[in-house]
Amino acid sequence: MGSITRKKTLAVLALSAMIGLLLLPVVAAIPALASGGEAPAAGGPPPDAAKKDGAESEKKVEKARDVYYKTEGIVSGAPAPKTTDGPKDYPRYNFExxxxxxxxxxxxxxxxxxxxxxxxxxxxxxxxxxxxxxxxxxxxxxxxxxxxxxxxxxxxxxxxxxxxxxxxxxxxxxxxxxxxxxxxxxxxxxxxxxxxxxxxxxxxxxxxxxxxxxxxxxxxxxxxxxxxxxxxxxxxxxxxxxxxxxxxxxxxxxxxxxxxxxxxxxxxxxxxxxxxxxxxxxxxxxxxxxxxxxxxxxxxxxxxxxxxxxxxxxxxxxxxxxxxxxxxxxxxxxxxxxxxxxxxxxxxxxxxxxxxxxxxxxxxxxxxxxxxxxxxxxxxxxxxxRGGERFQRYIKYFVFILVCGFLVFITPHTMVMTPAELKAMGGQQHPVLGNYGVMSAKNGGINVIITTTVLSFIWYQRGNRMPAVSWAKFGNIFMGVFFFFAYVNIIWLAIYGYFIPANVRVGLSVPQVATTLSTLFFMTALNLSMLKGAKQIGPxxxxxxxxxxxxxxxxxxxxxxxxxxxxxxxxxxxxxxxxxxxxxxxxxxxxxxxxxxxxxxxxxxxxxxxxxxxxxxxxxxxxGAKKAPVEVKSPVPGRAPEPAVGH
Amino acid sequence: MGKTIMYVVVSVVISVAYFTLVDHFLMDMQGLDYWYLFRK
Structure with missing residues (x-):
């Protein structure tokens, strides 16, 4: 009992020490941040130089504009050094x-x-x-x-x-x-x-x-x-x-x-x-x-x-x-x-x-x-x-979809070519493949790939299980239809992009992403709820x-x-x-x-x-791994036992 | 069979409506017109 109390006390102390360590940098930073975090740059005036009388330093206060925020601030450091190629700024070995x-x-x-x-x-x-x-x-x-x-x-x-x-x-x-x-x-x-x-x-x-x-x-x-x-x-x-x-x-x-x-x-x-x-x-x-x-x-x-x-x-x-x-x-x-x-x-x-x-x-x-x-x-x-084999015959279709998406995704817009090749092709873009080398098509390609990966995951989750909920039939049909229209929407948006101006087209990637994420979140959630109390085909x-x-x-x-x-x-x-x-x-x-x-x-x-x-x-x-004796394990539904490896 | 057709119809209606709304509103949020080509 005493040992447990001592362990608890030590654990609380350890945790407190960690929180202390976590807060330490913040506490240490307070003085610097409070003073505006003055940072004299390399080669800038020493900090003591700032400790002159008020009137004199008032005169010397120089203000400048932030390059990004466009706010005014007091110049507190030296300019960025203008380097020259030589051993002073770029000392080197005989190597790049x-x-x-x-x-x-x-x-x-x-x-x-x-x-x-x-x-x-x-x-x-x-x-x-x-x-x-x-x-x-x-x-x-x-x-x-x-x-x-x-x-x-x-x-x-x-x-x-x-x-x-x-x-x-x-x-x-x-x-x-x-x-x-x-x-x-x-x-x-x-x-x-x-x-x-x-x-x-x-x-x-x-x-x-x-x-x-x-x-x-x-x-x-x-x-x-x-x-x-x-x-x-x-x-x-x-x-x-x-x-x-x-x-x-x-x-x-x-x-x-x-x-x-x-x-x-x-x-x-x-x-x-x-x-x-x-x-x-x-x-x-x-x-x-x-x-x-x-x-x-x-x-x-x-x-x-x-x-x-x-x-x-x-x-x-x-x-x-x-x-x-x-x-x-x-x-x-x-x-x-x-x-x-x-x-x-x-x-x-x-x-x-x-x-x-x-x-x-x-x-x-x-x-x-x-x-x-x-x-x-x-x-x-x-x-x-066991049960996973029923999905095997569909894999070839997945491969087809993935390869199509992949090929569109990797198609370049223009090719590096010799003048002879350029002439033979009639320009920098291939007359057919050149059409795929734009963001509209590429976004479609990658979203198709990701949606297919989500589908593979869902099938993997179902590998050895059959949904047993009363609404399983509707769930399956809904999932199939949802995925089908997700693909249709992604491909539609990719094609639509070719017919509208660039400033409108650029926004199409957002609904495309949302479509993919919808399959990820909604269909995974639907699948998990359908698999509650599912029938096990095998472990x-x-x-x-x-x-x-x-x-x-x-x-x-x-x-x-x-x-x-x-x-x-x-x-x-x-x-x-x-x-x-x-x-x-x-x-x-x-x-x-x-x-x-x-x-x-x-x-x-x-x-x-x-x-x-x-x-x-x-x-x-x-x-460092020592083998611990393998304990007698109770069979876990859907999972084969794993060995325990000693700490 | 009748039930299956009903499930398919309901699923199609929900999916098409959902993706159309996603397309419309997410373009609208960016200040863009999803129906640009059709209004032209």
Missing amino acids: SRVLLWFANQQHLYYGSFVLAVPIFCMVIEFMGVVSKDKAMAKKYDQLAYDFIKISLTAYSLTAILGGILIFTFLTLYPAFFGYLSSIFRPVMHIYALTFVAESGTLYIYYYGWDKMKEGLLKWLHLSMSVILNVIGTVLMFLANSWIGFMMSPAGVDEQGRYLGNIWHVIHTALWNPLNLHRILGNMAFGGGVVAAYAAYRFLSAKNDEERAHYDWMGYIAMSLGVAFLIPLPFAGYWLMREVYAYRQQMGITLMGGLLAWLFIIQATMIGILFLSTNYYLWQALGRM IEWGKISVRSQYALIMLATAFTWMMGLMGYIRSSVRLFWHVNEIMRDNSPWAYTHTVGFAANMISANVLFFWISIMFVFWLGTL
Whole structure:
């Protein structure tokens, strides 16, 4: 009894410590924010200079206009440095500095995304375990959540090391730019550092406290820690996003780049919120993909059926979570692009219709691969449940629809051709295929792909179950008709776009997205309510899935990784020859846009390095795993037993 | 059979009405005219 009370007290103390850590950066920031977050830039006057007598400083107060918010503010920093190509501003090794920075940045981002996403999964799964009334399932969810956090813990150390390498790379190769950026963000730099400390502390307490806090109130406290952990992680990411937001769409400074004393303006740039949403969803999809690949790796190397069953289940859960965030990701990307266009139309044109447009064709191909892999996995997964075979004969139609959508989605508007090819084709656009290379058709293509993926998910949910509700017949007919008209509406809007002016056409993507989301939310909800008390045709035989399906999971994760590298490159490249768009020019010898081939090779090298290093992390994870005795389990309806792997 | 036809008709009416409303109102919210081509 005394021991339990002591544990509870310690748990409450730990939780309070975490909340304290969470609030620490805010408390520490109050003096800076209260004083307007003065940030003398690199080379600017020392703070003491401001402490002159009132009358004199009154005279020296200079006001300027914010480049974005158009408000007036007191100039509180030095202008952005005008760099010159030389060792002072751009010291270098005998190598392209930008490539080194690209590598350091990308690796840090990969690991950062992973360690931010996995604790969110962990929180969701642990919560499912806590609220589950089925004790066997609760235990399995708890084990799964533990498995997730175990992988992220090793990755967390690597993230921190890569963050250190990134800062040193900045300081060594781009000191003038980094000096300017850190001077602008000085009022919140220490918040970032403290948040990182808070994140580390919380993560370690959360992980090592798992066994000690596994029941009753203690378990709820443990779950609360995961909430705090994720709040800290999200704040951390938002702060990092504010830097790239500032680089793309600066605010809070005047046209010379002088800080105007309002740190919120600097953080809350035009692209900050779209970037935040896009990155959260992207990180979640990426994290789900990596964990699914881990599960696939463990499945393929499993020594017995029990292990295979456990990792098959883990792969399925991770994939489902990843895909749940993948589905809204294109819409978040669409919002980001819309905001980019709204901020600077030229920037949007460079991205989607100019210099970087071909990279978007590659991106479309990767998105198509992601959805094709997901569907392929789901169709393979139907094989592990009795009753799933009744859907097999329809898969060929799904393949047809998906391939049509995919081909339209990846069709480029114009082709890069030799003069002879240009003459033979009669222009830059193919007479037939050229019609598909416009946004109207592409939006139709991707929405058809996503709607089909939703349908695959619904069929997977029904794999081994038959609806038994009294209104099942109406439900089935309604679902079929709703999906049919959803496809009709998406394709109709895509065609309609060809007949109306561009300024009206641009709005059609919104009802198209709403149509797709309607199938996702309404039909999933309808399906779940129809499956209440459904007749079981047979159990899900976890582990009895084709090996090919696991390769599909690995493919999914690799495609996520590649696409993330690609999109990061596109987003960063759109600044062209600016460090900070229209404020600080990049005068290094590398202020040009790489060829598509070079960029693709660089992205592939980054992906390869990430996967080699994460395989090492996975391997480390297996070293600590001790096999716990397998308990006698009561059969769970619809689910085969999974083994418990010791903490 | 009669019931099936009724279910299909009801489903078609609901689906067509729903998607038309989605198209109309979501364009309207953006200050755009969904019926542009038909009014022209």
